[in-house]
Amino acid sequence: MSDSKTLIKIQHSLTQRNRAEARFHWYGRIAILIGLMAVALLFIDIVGKGHGAFRATYINLDIRYDADLIGIDNLSDTEQLSAGNWQALPKTALRERFPDVSSRRDKRRLNNLLSNGAGFDLKDRLLASPRLLGKTESVWVLADDDIDTYYKSWLDGNAYEARLTGQQIQWIGELHEQGSIKLKFNSNLFNRGDSREPEQAGIRGAAVGSFLTLVMTLMLSFPIGVCAAIYLEEFAPKNRWTDFIEVNINNLAAVPSIIFGLLGLAIFINFFHVPRSVPIVGGLVLTLMTLPTIIITSRAAIKSVPPSIREAALGVGASRYQMVLHHVLPLALPGMLTGAIIGMAQALGETAPLLMIGMVAFIVDIPNGFSDPATVLPVQIFLWADSPERAFVEKTSAAIMVLLSFLIAMNTTAVWLRRRLERRW
Amino acid sequence: MQATHLLSLLIVLGSFSFYVSRGRSLALANPLGGIRNLHSLPSYYGLHAALWCTLPATFLLAIWLIFDEIVINAMVMTDLSPELIPSGNASYNLILNKVANIANGILPRESQPSGLLDAADNMLSLNVVSQWSITLLIITLAMFGLAWSSHKLKPDFRARPAVERVMQNLLLACACVAIFTTLGIVFSVLFESIQFFRSVPIYDFVFGLEWSPQTAIREDQVGSSGSFGAIPLFVGTLLVSAVAMFIAVPIGLMSAIYLAEYADSKVRTYAKPALEVLAGIPTVVYGFFAALTVAPFLRDLGASVGLTISSESALAAGGVMGIMIIPFISSLADDVITAVPQSMRDGSLAMGATQSETIRKVVIPAALPGIVGGIMLAISRAIGETMIVVMAAGMAAKLTANPLESVTTVTVQIVTLLTGDQEFDSPKTLAAFALGLMLFTVTLLLNIFALHIVKKYREQYE
Numbered sequence: 001m002s003d004s005k006t007l008i009k010i011q012h013s014l015t016q017r018n019r020a021e022a023r024f025h026w027y028g029r030i031a032i033l034i035g036l037m038a039v040a041l042l043f044i045d046i047v048g049k050g051h052g053a054f055r056a057t058y059i060n061l062d063i064r065y066d067a068d069l070i071g072i073d074n075l076s077d078t079e080q081l082s083a084g085n086w087q088a089l090p091k092t093a094l095r096e097r098f099p100d101v102s103s104r105r106d107k108r109r110l111n112n113l114l115s116n117g118a119g120f121d122l123k124d125r126l127l128a129s130p131r132l133l134g135k136t137e138s139v140w141v142l143a144d145d146d147i148d149t150y151y152k153s154w155l156d157g158n159a160y161e162a163r164l165t166g167q168q169i170q171w172i173g174e175l176h177e178q179g180s181i182k183l184k185f186n187s188n189l190f191n192r193g194d195s196r197e198p199e200q201a202g203i204r205g206a207a208v209g210s211f212l213t214l215v216m217t218l219m220l221s222f223p224i225g226v227c228a229a230i231y232l233e234e235f236a237p238k239n240r241w242t243d244f245i246e247v248n249i250n251n252l253a254a255v256p257s258i259i260f261g262l263l264g265l266a267i268f269i270n271f272f273h274v275p276r277s278v279p280i281v282g283g284l285v286l287t288l289m290t291l292p293t294i295i296i297t298s299r300a301a302i303k304s305v306p307p308s309i310r311e312a313a314l315g316v317g318a319s320r321y322q323m324v325l326h327h328v329l330p331l332a333l334p335g336m337l338t339g340a341i342i343g344m345a346q347a348l349g350e351t352a353p354l355l356m357i358g359m360v361a362f363i364v365d366i367p368n369g370f371s372d373p374a375t376v377l378p379v380q381i382f383l384w385a386d387s388p389e390r391a392f393v394e395k396t397s398a399a400i401m402v403l404l405s406f407l408i409a410m411n412t413t414a415v416w417l418r419r420r421l422e423r424r425w
Numbered sequence: 426m427q428a429t430h431l432l433s434l435l436i437v438l439g440s441f442s443f444y445v446s447r448g449r450s451l452a453l454a455n456p457l458g459g460i461r462n463l464h465s466l467p468s469y470y471g472l473h474a475a476l477w478c479t480l481p482a483t484f485l486l487a488i489w490l491i492f493d494e495i496v497i498n499a500m501v502m503t504d505l506s507p508e509l510i511p512s513g514n515a516s517y518n519l520i521l522n523k524v525a526n527i528a529n530g531i532l533p534r535e536s537q538p539s540g541l542l543d544a545a546d547n548m549l550s551l552n553v554v555s556q557w558s559i560t561l562l563i564i565t566l567a568m569f570g571l572a573w574s575s576h577k578l579k580p581d582f583r584a585r586p587a588v589e590r591v592m593q594n595l596l597l598a599c600a601c602v603a604i605f606t607t608l609g610i611v612f613s614v615l616f617e618s619i620q621f622f623r624s625v626p627i628y629d630f631v632f633g634l635e636w637s638p639q640t641a642i643r644e645d646q647v648g649s650s651g652s653f654g655a656i657p658l659f660v661g662t663l664l665v666s667a668v669a670m671f672i673a674v675p676i677g678l679m680s681a682i683y684l685a686e687y688a689d690s691k692v693r694t695y696a697k698p699a700l701e702v703l704a705g706i707p708t709v710v711y712g713f714f715a716a717l718t719v720a721p722f723l724r725d726l727g728a729s730v731g732l733t734i735s736s737e738s739a740l741a742a743g744g745v746m747g748i749m750i751i752p753f754i755s756s757l758a759d760d761v762i763t764a765v766p767q768s769m770r771d772g773s774l775a776m777g778a779t780q781s782e783t784i785r786k787v788v789i790p791a792a793l794p795g796i797v798g799g800i801m802l803a804i805s806r807a808i809g810e811t812m813i814v815v816m817a818a819g820m821a822a823k824l825t826a827n828p829l830e831s832v833t834t835v836t837v838q839i840v841t842l843l844t845g846d847q848e849f850d851s852p853k854t855l856a857a858f859a860l861g862l863m864l865f866t867v868t869l870l871l872n873i874f875a876l877h878i879v880k881k882y883r884e885q886y887e
Contacts, residue, residue, distance in 0.1 A: 024784070
């Protein structure tokens with residue numbers, strides 16, 4: 001009898017154990033799913049918020065390039081050009097489009113339909129083809145960011161009115177019926193620097209700043225990292241000093257990035273008087289930050305070169321330096337390059353240390369060299385995310401999309417390079 | 426000449442020396458019957474000359490770059506006319522800036538006191554003298570190096586070992602950059618912190634309960650005496666990190682277990698890189714996600730069930746930070762789990778244990794030191810994480826353990842205290858360095874501790 005009782009007991013516990021097994025299996029699946037969903041959610045959210053920024057709202061106006069209206073008489077006089085009332089061009093054209101607007105307040109509201117940079121766009125257009133002076137031309141003029149936000153949301157059937165008045169909405173409706181307002185590719189986003197006006201703000205300045213900073217970082221960190229790795233792998237004697245170097249490298253790899261910003265501020269800026277906000281100092285800080293990554297990956301690459309190659313080189317009479325330079329280094333180079341690309345991707349996405357060294361300043365001009373004040377893409381994202389205008393949400397997401405595509409490209413290259421060039425021994 | 430011009434000049438001189446010396450060594454070798462009568466290959470003689478020509482000069486150039494401004498400034502300030510001699514440190518810098526601006530033509534020369542104008546002229550002439558003298562010095566040094574190397578150039582000169590010795594030292598110098606970086610970090614945060622602790626006692630800083638770093642500009646201002654008690658920041662940091670770990674540890678660990686033990690190779694090849702995408706996303710993107718998507722969502726969710734959740738809650742920042750840390754934990758745990766020998770699993774399964782029992786009772790205990798070490802590294806990561814909390818957590822230091830409220834963290838305060846223009850020696854900016862010192866110490870200790878655990882408790886199999 002007791003036998004069957006035990007059997008029942010075992011049977012019972014077995015079902016329980018199997019249930020526990022299934023539960024555990026499901027915990028794992030759920031964990032993976034949560035992780036993957038987080039990835040998907042993040043991308044969907046960013047793309048959903050940002051895809052609109054690649055198009056901007058433009059209004060079609062018949063612009064008459066009237067010299068008296070602008071207040072100029074000579075197109076080659078730069079002083080006149082900069083003092084000219086360019087905004088009067090689109091304003092007048094808009095008033096002609098809506099002739100029954102008379103009160104001062106309504107006129108101002110009407111003018112608010114347009115970006116306050118619209119006049120300068122027309123100036124550039126006129127300077128590019130001076131024969132337009134005195135003639136009339138139909139031009140697509142950039143609309144204000146509030147109009148842009150409203151028009152896009154209205155097209156999506158979910159109108160967001162914000163600061164617009166009923167009258168402005170009516171005007172937009174009229175323009176829409178006449179086909180005089182439409183979404184066009186937003187070239188400003190890729191061609192301009194930062195601006196306080198969302199519709200005129202672009203990522204060109206930040207992208208160039210990022211590029212310059214990365215070039216600086218690569219020029220410094222790759223040679224230093226590779227040399228350090230060669231020394232540690234091939235030449236370093238086994239002693240306390242070498243151990244100390246290794247401990248330092250491993251610890252630096254885990255130091256929070258913001259600490260590198262403090263280092264940059266205290267040492268480079270306050271002690272060595274490197275100017276603030278410039279790609280040089282950004283590159284220096286990011287070099288110190290990425291160096292551990294590059295050293296560690298380069299060492300792994302050197303390690304993977306089989307000792308037989310070294311022995312063969314030494315055997316035919318090469319010196320140790322000749323062995324390293326002529327044989328080990330070329331064979332380890334693909335791995336080192338992969339490491340460098342990964343380090344650069346890390347540097348490209350880094351924000352916190354750059355905030356410390358003044359790369360967070362509001363900079364309109366596109367930097368021309370390593371010593372021009374600049375900002376970088378992640379910092380631009382940070383600055384825009386902090387801006388109160390709603391239109392900047394869209395811009396920020398678009399900038400993130402650009403940044404992420406750069407990162408994805410870099411990482412894919414690294415993976416491809418590793419697959420393609422790495423040799424198995 | 427500019428430093429970049431000097432550098433290009435050195436490169437030109439270096440290549441010139443290389444070709445000249447290599448040619449000379451060939452010329453020496455020819456009458457002897459070819460280069461096999463030389464001790465080293467001709468290019469080593471060239472390299473030797475190039476190194477001797479450029480290295481000392483580059484070294485000098487670097488020293489000059491670092492010190493010329495400091496020396497010139499000091500000389501200008503000592504020659505200052507007596508009525509302008511500054512009283513304190515701040516006015517010293519002010520006058521120096523004025524002089525530099527006049528000299529560079531940023532400030533107009535009119536309406537400036539004649540003493541400043543004299544100083545500016547002095548600075549300009551000193552600059553010219555310094556530029557010319559360094560150019561001459563560098564060219565002389567380069568020529569001297571080249572002459573020295575040519576003097577040594579003989580068929581039996583051991584050029585290769587000489588070049589290799591220099592290269593060895595250069596490599597060693599590169600390896601030592603890591604040490605200099607650590608030293609730089611330690612000194613930069615330590616010195617500023619010591620200065621800070623002179624004005625704010627260290628006890629008040631570490632154990633003070635109130636944080637409001639706004640110091641008064643005028644003596645009679647109300648309520649801006651500035652108090653630097655860092656406890657609210659520590660608590661805020663711990664709260665956000667705790668939320669992050671609460672999310673990251675179970676999800677990261679379970680994903681690692683699933684990927685290592687259950688998933689077939691097809692799932693593994695796709696799910697693992699997909700999960701690792703999370704590690705490659707810049708933190709500023711997470712910050713944006715937390716501030717603009719997660720925080721409003723949580724606030725509305727809380728409002729719909731009658732909870733007030735701050736729009737800068739620790740929950741949003743910590744939650745998103747947790748997502749960021751998932752791949753960190755899962756890849757570290759994956760490594761240690763796969764490192765557990767298969768024979769242990771087989772033994773357990775053969776005894777009749779189910780797979781989950783094997784994992785829980787055999788694999789995890791065997792991998793535990795590695796997992797704990799990984800978690801500690803992840804904690805240190807969470808504590809040092811900046812952008813997510815800067816964008817999604819609050820600014821006001823509140824002493825609370827409620828994750829639904831807004832808290833601020835150490836890193837947020839460092840960023841707020843140091844962004845924008847600041848006076849370098851006010852306690853407000855120095856406080857950031859003191860916080861940096863705390864952050865550096867804590868993360869360093871956590872890392873050392875993690876490595877120690879891994880080393881000490883690792884079971885050695887095989």
